[in-house]
Amino acid sequence: MADETTPEAAVEAAGALVEAGPVSLWLTEQGFAHEIMERDHLGMELLRVEPAFLIPFCTALYAYGFNYLQCQGAYDAGPGQPLVSFYHLTKVSDNADRPEEVRIKVYVPRDKPTIPSVYWIWKAADWQERECYDMYGIIYEGHPNLKRLLMPEDWVGWPMRKDYISPDFYELQDAY
Structure with a gap:
């Protein structure tokens, strides 16, 4: 038995805590590589995928029945850390008491x-990807109209990044 302080024991302990869910098992059977992450506070499956494999991965999920992109967003993991784009997918059907959900x-x-x-798979990604581009600077290749949504077109920088420095200026406005 491995000592609990060794890296092997940590990997064993981590592997024991994270079980593959039904979506992950199906994706593995179909040959789609992904990383199983720890479930969220609601017990939802969280799967990590490499950017190069996102389109075939999402196309497979759409074919599996995930026909609704409930939410797409992004966040900054911290200065010097990666940016994260996430996708909350739902299987909407008439005969299900509770829809199946997964987060990528x-x-x-x-x-x-x-x-x-993923606009070409779920049209709901249109403005959500634009907002992530506008706030974090994530470029969604193949998006039909990727431009600023909330900030002025000439704004410099990505205001929701944790390493963003606010510009030192005041906007002049008319009083009337």
């Missing part, structure tokens, strides 16, 4: 944050 995460380096757009 894609980690990208902050110096070249490029991810393929």
